[in-house]
Amino acid sequence: xxxxxxxxxxxxxxxxxxxxxxxxxxxxxxxxxxxxxxxxxxxxxxxxxxxxxxxxxxxxxxxxxxxxxxxxxxxx
Amino acid sequence: xxxxxxxxxxxxxxxxxxxxxxxxxxxxxxxxxxxxxxxxxxxxxxxxxxxxxxxxxxxxxxxxxxxxxxxxxxxxxxxxxxxxxxxxxxxxxxxxxxxxxxxxxxxxxxxxxxxxxxxxxxxxxxxxxxxxxxxxx
Ligand SMILES: Cc1cc2nc3c(=O)[nH]c(=O)nc-3n(C[C@H](O)[C@H](O)[C@H](O)COP(=O)(O)O)c2cc1C
Numbered sequence: 001x002x003x004x005x006x007x008x009x010x011x012x013x014x015x016x017x018x019x020x021x022x023x024x025x026x027x028x029x030x031x032x033x034x035x036x037x038x039x040x041x042x043x044x045x046x047x048x049x050x051x052x053x054x055x056x057x058x059x060x061x062x063x064x065x066x067x068x069x070x071x072x073x074x075x076x
Numbered sequence: 077x078x079x080x081x082x083x084x085x086x087x088x089x090x091x092x093x094x095x096x097x098x099x100x101x102x103x104x105x106x107x108x109x110x111x112x113x114x115x116x117x118x119x120x121x122x123x124x125x126x127x128x129x130x131x132x133x134x135x136x137x138x139x140x141x142x143x144x145x146x147x148x149x150x151x152x153x154x155x156x157x158x159x160x161x162x163x164x165x166x167x168x169x170x171x172x173x174x175x176x177x178x179x180x181x182x183x184x185x186x187x188x189x190x191x192x193x194x195x196x197x198x199x200x201x202x203x204x205x206x207x208x209x210x211x212x213x
Contacts, residue, residue: 013151028121029149032084
């Protein structure tokens with residue numbers, strides 16, 4: 001029962017992560033997800049961590065692209 | 077049932093060092109009443125807290141702490157039964173990581189030594205979770 005509650009809590013916590021739009025906060029959140037990813041061996045938890053990490057990477061890409069297009073605008 | 081819970085979270089930008097002092101003050105005050113001990117590690121960006129005590133008490137406290145706006149994205153790393161406490165005499169020990177620090181608790185010299193050793197990776201321990209503490213920051 002305790003194991004189940006632990007798993008439910010971890011899944012809830014991971015799924016509730018909101019990255020925001022601040023690059024530093026996104027990377028810190030990703031570090032935290034990585035930490036659970038490294039220590040846990042439950043398939044569902046690993047999958048949830050992976051999903052969130054991918055969301056984080058996508059967001060970083062998007063923000064990075066914005067940075068690049070903004071710098072082009074400035075240079076013109 | 078004596079248990080230990082470890083979570084990590086993202087420190088909010090608004091959470092100044094003086095806010096952390098306030099957190100420690102309320103922790104020391106509240107945790108003593110419910111026989112919870114532990115340690116709070118923090119850097120400029122993250123928190124890692126270890127809570128030890130009765131299972132139901134630490135789970136209830138965890139739910140309360142999660143609502144605190146001074147951090148976000150709180151993630152449970154581990155919770156499980158322990159035979160004895162790792163931090164028996166700290167209502168809430170604390171340490172700022174990556175800088176010179178003073179422990180802001182009344183712990184004994186040998187506990188300070190132990191904790192320093194744990195953080196430096198010198199003290200072998202069976203707990204995966206405690207191992208993590210030293211790796212984290
Ligand atoms: C990272 C972090 C760790 C905390 N740890 C504890 C704790 O161990 N014990 C506690 O009572 N409150 C802790 N708090 C504070 C609680 O969220 C809450 O503000 C506090 O318990 C309210 O105390 P009061 O009702 O005495 O004012 C923590 C908050 C943060 C952000």
